[in-house]
Amino acid sequence: MTVKLDVKGFREIEKALAKLPASTAKGVAKRAMRAELKPVASMANALWPGADDDVFKVGSKVKGGQPQPKRGRSIVNLHVGAVNKPEAHLIEWGTGPRKHESGKYVGAVAPHAMLGPAWDANRHGMLEGLGARLWDEIAKTMARRAAKGK
Template sequence: MAKVTERVEGLADLDKVLGELGKATGRNVLRRLAVKRLEPMAEEARRRVPVEDSDLKDSIAVSTNLAGYAKRLNSRSKSEAQASMGPAGRGDGKAPPQGSLQEFGTVNHPPQPFMRPAWDSGKGELLDAIADDLWSEISKAAARKAKKAARLAAKG
């Protein structure tokens, strides 16, 4: 499977401001934003599942805890925060196998993609809204940090 990379220009200022908030706060801001923006795509993927398979539909989730294939794929990534959207494992940690079988097909079954069309239909909106959402999230995080600093200063 080919790795899909999208590029967003003009986020250098946002990165600088995120760095000023501190590593943990910046990471949490990015994670909240990723989950918020990927959830509509997850809903679209659930809607596009080609079979009435409640296990597969119910397994499609957004997470910042990478596991299995996503974890191996991103093991050398230098990203501060990562999120994934797709069929996820439950108790045994494995995603239902029918997800891959439906998406890519088999020798006897043609592909019926649902994840890629969900990504394609929502990626433009997701990428366009990232900068606006980031400024909003950064402002909220900065306000929380300032409030906490004032509270600590008042305690002396």
């Protein structure tokens, strides 16, 4: 799938973030990204068949055993994923017929999409929303730093 984007204003955001200390800039970016990804996690939780469970959360850490994203020193990565449900991907994509070595058939799981529809429903306005949230977070951070005299 190819997606074509025409993004304006992020160069100015990058320059504004560069004026902040690196750790502060990362915090600004994480807060803005977390706020933009929360609707995806909320919708995926609403689609989860377990009703009241908050299975999907926005996080920056990937569980052990999962492919680790390549991270540079200045890169901020967040993802929406199932925190305490290792079987979530099996429910999301389903499984084929499963059999024991003895030949006993133990069933199959039909796919029940949650994250896919949640992402599709929220991705279209995400970049514009992220830009607006980043500017808002930068302004709040600059105001806090000015009040402290930094």
